[in-house]
Amino acid sequence: MPIERTVSEDSDTSIGMDKTCSLCYRGERSLLGQGDLSRYEPTPGFNAFKQQVRRRGSLDMDEKLGDRSPKHLTWRRNRGPPKNPRQSYASAGGSSCNVDELNLVGLPDDVDVAHVFEKSGKRHVYAHHCCAAWSEGVLQADDCSLQYVDRAVLTGLSQKCTFCKRYGATIQCRYPKCSQRFHYPCASGGGCFQDIKTLSLLCPDHIDQAESIAGPEALCIVCDVPGCISDQLFCTSCGQHYHGNCLDPPVQVNPVVRSGWQCPECKICQTCRQPGDDNKMLVCDTCDKGYHIFCLRPVMTTIPKNGWKCKVNFFGVFL
Numbered sequence: 416m417p418i419e420r421t422v423s424e425d426s427d428t429s430i431g432m433d434k435t436c437s438l439c440y441r442g443e444r445s446l447l448g449q450g451d452l453s454r455y456e457p458t459p460g461f462n463a464f465k466q467q468v469r470r471r472g473s474l475d476m477d478e479k480l481g482d483r484s485p486k487h488l489t490w491r492r493n494r495g496p497p498k499n500p501r502q503s504y505a506s507a508g509g510s511s512c513n514v515d516e517l518n519l520v521g522l523p524d525d526v527d528v529a530h531v532f533e534k535s536g537k538r539h540v541y542a543h544h545c546c547a548a549w550s551e552g553v554l555q556a557d558d559c560s561l562q563y564v565d566r567a568v569l570t571g572l573s574q575k576c577t578f579c580k581r582y583g584a585t586i587q588c589r590y591p592k593c594s595q596r597f598h599y600p601c602a603s604g605g606g607c608f609q610d611i612k613t614l615s616l617l618c619p620d621h622i623d624q625a626e627s628i629a630g631p632e633a634l635c636i637v638c639d640v641p642g643c644i645s646d647q648l649f650c651t652s653c654g655q656h657y658h659g660n661c662l663d664p665p666v667q668v669n670p671v672v673r674s675g676w677q678c679p680e681c682k683i684c685q686t687c688r689q690p691g692d693d694n695k696m697l698v699c700d701t702c703d704k705g706y707h708i709f710c711l712r713p714v715m716t717t718i719p720k721n722g723w724k725c726k727v728n729f730f731g732v733f734l
């Protein structure tokens with residue numbers, strides 16, 4: 416059964432909180448800006464389970480030839496259920512903002528193909544829109560559907576993220592010959608420059624190339640200059656860039672703020688996922704995410720005068 420799925424593998428039941436992205440390992444209620452969690456059609460003629468067998472066979476041949484280098488655990492026989500990184504946080508309860516969730520991005524190193532693909536039926540995969548769309552090799556068809564997501568998922572099982580050091584990283588730095596790869600949430604959290612027009616990124620080592628490669632997309636929307644690229648925030652909704660100091664009030668640029676950040680024009684309530692009622696929207700002093708006061712539990716009736724910090728658990732649910 417795929418990771419964290421409790422519904423029938425061939426069911427058309429709508430996606431719920433028990434579904435998990437096969438690329439970033441986070442659920443539908445994630446606060447990291449990955450977009451909607453969807454079920455993607457398999458690529459015609461592609462069978463991830465057969466691909467795994469072929470890879471295992473090539474590894475066996477390597478060992479016969481004397482290659483004793485460590486092998487990725489994806490190709491090892493599964494010795495029990497996959498490890499769930501949430502278990503290590505089970506006693507932690509709520510934590511300030513989304514720090515714990517950013518720490519939970521990525522696949523464990525012993526996840527097998529059978530745990531990220533549906534084994535019955537057509538072998539669909541689940542992934543967030545941005546995690547899939549930004550992945551290397553994924554294409555958008557004329558009807559706006561994404562193709563080859565399953566291929567990206569299989570490739571990600573053997574690729575570690577430069578930022579979190581966990582598997583499932585499928586977004587490569589666009590700078591020639593750079594091999595650094597990231598999960599979508601880790602790209603923002605890790606300080607990459609992201610270009611929404613080309614759905615590509617530059618790693619922190621090459622963000623100085625942003626202006627020459629991305630042109631106007633590298634400019635801060637407020638001051639209209641690139642300035643220090645590492646001090647920019649990328650809006651995960653509209654794709655515009657803002658210097659933290661150009662915002663009113665200024666926003667501190669750090670991994671917690673970067674991951675899933677939305678500009679003032681795009682900011683929505685993280686509970687109801689709807690915009691509007693700006694005069695009743697609380698913005699966290701730490702992560703800069705917004706919440707309607709009437710969506711909080713318990714409901715708040717007034718905006719605090721001395722600032723406010725949100726508190727969510729590691730499932731992305733407000734406490």
